[in-house]
Amino acid sequence: MTASTIMSTDIVTLKPDDTISDALQLMCKHAVHNLPVLDDDGTFLGLFSLRRLSRELLPKAAKLDESSLLMHINFMPDDTDELLQRLSKLGQKPVSDLLEKTSKLRLCKPDTTLPELLQLLFESPISLPVVVLKDNKKKLSGMVSNWDVLTKLTVNLLGDKAVSPCADTKKEAQT
Template identity: 35%
Template sequence: MNAASLMKPDPITLSPDDSISTAAKFIMANRYRSLPVVDADGCFLGVFGVNCLLKKVLPKAALMDDGLTNVSFIHETLSDLKERFREVENESISMCMQRDIRTLPPDTPLIETLHTLYNNRASIPVVEEGSCKLLGMISYWNVGEKILSA
């Protein structure tokens, strides 16, 4: 078994020009933590995920590098967060997609694939060796289904 046998081929993908609102709808409708981003040729560029959404709605004071360690004094409502979302919902996902994602070629052995999944703690893109073409994604769900049905 290898990465190709664990992956979900042809995953839902986003374009770097998609809006944050479009991406949020896909993520929420499917309960994904992140979605792969590809260009018009299917070349893997990175992922857009819920962490970006949180970053966009949290108050800036809560996100300061080497800043606050306790934010319990900040009192906001869901309406405040939604207003902050409205301010960025039409912006391109490329502004905060994660580009430094570990990918695997389809022939990566089973245990190496699972070890990578464990260390990354996120779904893994399977990318064609020698190119950037996204072939599929491996999630904990894919692996769990394969193990339980073995």
């Protein structure tokens, strides 16, 4: 089994100048957590994620020490209006301003083997999918998530006995 037989290929994508509001609408519509960003030539530029957006919604003081990020938010008021204002401001910015750092992304080629994919998924410091690129030109082929691997293995193991959603979905690679 290789990335090309496991990956999701029906992927919703963004352009770098799409707004964060546009991205959120697509994420809600397609129930995904991550969207790849491609330039006009289809070159992969990065990944826009809800995780990165959530981080930006925190007050600056809460982001000073990344190693203990969640330990220092008890000072933050439970004010939905303030969060909505912050989101409204962010929503006007292009997604290119909030791409996941390349160092956090795991990239592979279509011929990457299942054990190599598992290692890439395991090594990811955060639960992001592995991005499959066609060649050295960084053209997006697809994405592989833990869910894609589970689905493929379950269907191979159980065949017709595999229960939904494992048996009838592969859309989750973007989650």
